[in-house]
Amino acid sequence: MRLKSDSIEHGKPIPAAYAFMEVAEPASGDRIRPAGNITPHLAWTEVPATAKSFAIAVIDTDVPSKPDDVNVEGREVRRDLPRVEFVHWLMANIPLECRELAEGACGEGIVPRGKKAPVGPPGSVQGLNDYTGWFKGDRDMEGHYHGYDGPCPPWNDTIPHHYHFHVYALDVDHVPLENGFSLQELRDVIEGHVVAEAKITGTYSLNPKVNA
Numbered sequence: 001m002r003l004k005s006d007s008i009e010h011g012k013p014i015p016a017a018y019a020f021m022e023v024a025e026p027a028s029g030d031r032i033r034p035a036g037n038i039t040p041h042l043a044w045t046e047v048p049a050t051a052k053s054f055a056i057a058v059i060d061t062d063v064p065s066k067p068d069d070v071n072v073e074g075r076e077v078r079r080d081l082p083r084v085e086f087v088h089w090l091m092a093n094i095p096l097e098c099r100e101l102a103e104g105a106c107g108e109g110i111v112p113r114g115k116k117a118p119v120g121p122p123g124s125v126q127g128l129n130d131y132t133g134w135f136k137g138d139r140d141m142e143g144h145y146h147g148y149d150g151p152c153p154p155w156n157d158t159i160p161h162h163y164h165f166h167v168y169a170l171d172v173d174h175v176p177l178e179n180g181f182s183l184q185e186l187r188d189v190i191e192g193h194v195v196a197e198a199k200i201t202g203t204y205s206l207n208p209k210v211n212a
Contacts, residue, residue, distance in 0.1 A: 003198035007040030014202035020152035043100040051169035058089035090127030118147025151204035
């Protein structure tokens with residue numbers, strides 16, 4: 001199976017249109033500002049004959065394992081700090097006839113407190129992304145973040161983050177998930193049912209010193 005995108009080039013920096021935040025203009029006095037947060041175009045081909053549905057997972061694998069230095073003035077997130085996963089998008093029960101998602105087809109813009117019912121292909125369900133936990137305790141932003149929300153790595157991180165867009169072809173037409181499921185729940189139900197997988201990886205940084 002092959003995955004392509006008109007929005008993201010494999011191994012290259014992700015355009016700010018598909019990110020949660022972008023670098024602000026120097027004259028503004030701010031480090032970052034809200035970005036487009038548009039769902040990118042994705043299309044998959046060479047689907048196995050045994051496929052009956054699809055699932056999508058978008059994961060940043062470079063998130064600092066300790067938040068002590070994250071976005072703290074005068075400090076940097078060390079390159080050698082162990083890294084963990086951060087979920088940006090989960091979708092399952094994508095029907096077999098769906099082989100492409102247009103740019104913006106599943107949402108755009110930042111929604112404070114999270115998108116409650118993001119758009120998706122008929123019959124599909126979307127999980128919670130990790131902004132749900134990130135914004136916990138924030139009076140203005142706390143909520144349940146369903147669907148896609150794009151890159152927003154720490155502005156003082158010393159490495160570019162890698163965002164992996166996975167599309168899985170499954171040998172079942174439905175998995176027992178409801179809106180708001182987690183990455184672990186997705187992994188549990190698709191185990192043993194993946195007949196093909198395709199991936200595109202893009203990079204992103206909010207640190208002007210880092211070459212993404």
